[in-house]
Amino acid sequence: MKNLLLQNISKHVSLTSEEDDIIFNAFDKASLKAKTIAIKPGDEAHFTYFVLKGILRSYTIDDNGTIHILSFATPGWWVADMYSYLTGKPAVLYVDVMEDCDVLILQRSDAERLFTEVPKLERFFRILTENNLIANQQRILDKMALTAEERYEKFLQKYPDIINCLPQKYIASFIGVTPEFFSKMKSNLLRKK
Amino acid sequence: MKNLLLQNISKHVSLTSEEDDIIFNAFDKASLKAKTIAIKPGDEAHFTYFVLKGILRSYTIDDNGTIHILSFATPGWWVADMYSYLTGKPAVLYVDVMEDCDVLILQRSDAERLFTEVPKLERFFRILTENNLIANQQRILDKMALTAEERYEKFLQKYPDIINCLPQKYIASFIGVTPEFFSKMKSNLLRKK
DNA sequence: TTTATTTCTTAATATAGATTAACAGCCAAT
DNA sequence: ATTGGCTGTTAATCTATATTAAGAAATAAA
Numbered sequence: 001m002k003n004l005l006l007q008n009i010s011k012h013v014s015l016t017s018e019e020d021d022i023i024f025n026a027f028d029k030a031s032l033k034a035k036t037i038a039i040k041p042g043d044e045a046h047f048t049y050f051v052l053k054g055i056l057r058s059y060t061i062d063d064n065g066t067i068h069i070l071s072f073a074t075p076g077w078w079v080a081d082m083y084s085y086l087t088g089k090p091a092v093l094y095v096d097v098m099e100d101c102d103v104l105i106l107q108r109s110d111a112e113r114l115f116t117e118v119p120k121l122e123r124f125f126r127i128l129t130e131n132n133l134i135a136n137q138q139r140i141l142d143k144m145a146l147t148a149e150e151r152y153e154k155f156l157q158k159y160p161d162i163i164n165c166l167p168q169k170y171i172a173s174f175i176g177v178t179p180e181f182f183s184k185m186k187s188n189l190l191r192k193k
Numbered sequence: 194m195k196n197l198l199l200q201n202i203s204k205h206v207s208l209t210s211e212e213d214d215i216i217f218n219a220f221d222k223a224s225l226k227a228k229t230i231a232i233k234p235g236d237e238a239h240f241t242y243f244v245l246k247g248i249l250r251s252y253t254i255d256d257n258g259t260i261h262i263l264s265f266a267t268p269g270w271w272v273a274d275m276y277s278y279l280t281g282k283p284a285v286l287y288v289d290v291m292e293d294c295d296v297l298i299l300q301r302s303d304a305e306r307l308f309t310e311v312p313k314l315e316r317f318f319r320i321l322t323e324n325n326l327i328a329n330q331q332r333i334l335d336k337m338a339l340t341a342e343e344r345y346e347k348f349l350q351k352y353p354d355i356i357n358c359l360p361q362k363y364i365a366s367f368i369g370v371t372p373e374f375f376s377k378m379k380s381n382l383l384r385k386k
Numbered sequence: 387t388t389t390a391t392t393t394c395t396t397a398a399t400a401t402a403g404a405t406t407a408a409c410a411g412c413c414a415a416t
Numbered sequence: 417a418t419t420g421g422c423t424g425t426t427a428a429t430c431t432a433t434a435t436t437a438a439g440a441a442a443t444a445a446a
Binding site: 185 | 402
Binding site for chain 2: 060062066070083086087092115125126129130131132133140141143146176
């Protein structure tokens with residue numbers, strides 16, 4: 001019985017059971033308590049999480065103290081401070097725990113060793129990164145070309161499953177508006193329909 | 194004497210001269226005339242360009258007819274409609290030619306064949322995509338957290354070389370403001386200093 | 387050189403979304 | 417039960433940026 005990680009990887013590349021083992025053993029397991037901060041700016045966060053259970057988010061805090069959410073991570077998703085993970089420099093993001101989590105942890109150094117040992121894993125991460133890149137490009141264009149309302153509707157379509165377990169001010173932050181404006185916008189939407 | 198492409202790849206992985214040949218031969222060469230459209234939405238654009246000479250840009254046009262520039266590409270850079278290139282579906286972006294270009298063209302099918310033949314190339318593209326992803330994540334956060342002025346100053350620092358060969362309304366479009374506002378903002382900046 | 391086209395500037399007006407503030411509802415802890 | 421802290425709502429006011437318009441400057445075309 002494959003675990004969530006191997007299931008996830010096998011969506012893009014097929015592994016032998018030896019490869020399964022090599023890969024799985026490279027990960028550490030950890031539990032993270034809700035309302036704790038897993039990564040903060042300045043940390044040497046040279047690892048990535050794979051979420052088995054719970055929810056995390058990544059974000060920055062600007063000079064006014066406003067939070068800007070970059071991503072949410074639910075079971076089956078990856079989260080990291082990609083900058084720190086990929087460059088080996090200190091983190092620029094916060095990652096915190098919204099609901100108690102079980103995660104698998106992959107250190108960058110182990111990932112690099114694995115890439116040579118199991119080239120198919122390098123392929124998997126290439127594809128994962130490619131898909132992530134496309135999504136981010138679209139998000140840049142959406143922020144420039146769409147209204148807050150349209151971005152909200154896209155969000156609803158794209159993440160229908162996590163909306164319910166998310167305070168709505170987090171959705172506001174993700175799509176790039178204040179919670180007050182978001183509240184008003186939502187009631188406008190209801191009135192229209 | 195290595196050409197620009199192989200020089201570029203060798204920044205991240207080191208190739209034997211046979212690998213150099215295999216890779217270089219997988220590319221087609223083409224010249225593109227200024228003011229022509231290389232890719233438009235709907236095209237089956239299952240390839241990526243590597244720029245040897247000239248400048249291209251990628252962008253979308255929204256419902257109001259406004260252009261939103263996603264990227265510029267100068268010699269040594271890659272451009273594609275990543276969505277079409279990676280998924281094999283029709284393009285979503287425009288790519289057009291700002292100055293007469295010489296480009297190398299890599300078809301996705303050839304890239305995939307090469308990845309197996311020369312795993313180091315897969316590594317190169319993984320790294321390229323990773324770096325691109327980091328830059329895009331930062332751009333998302335910048336659009337949410339920074340003012341237009343701050344985004345402009347970041348742009349100046351990041352792309353000091355291409356500013357001069359760029360109509361300023363293109364810079365405005367890249368950082369996500371109208372040309373009128375950009376003009377006003379620039380004269381404010383001058384007055385301040 | 388003259389004309390035409392595109393780009394840039396300035397200014398008036400408009401608007402999407404931010405800010406501030408006050409209040410109501412909801413949990414969790416005392 | 418009551419306090420205190422989050423979260424969401426509503427409303428007034430404010431601001432960064434958009435829109436519209438018109439002229440000036442620069443480039444390209446004739």
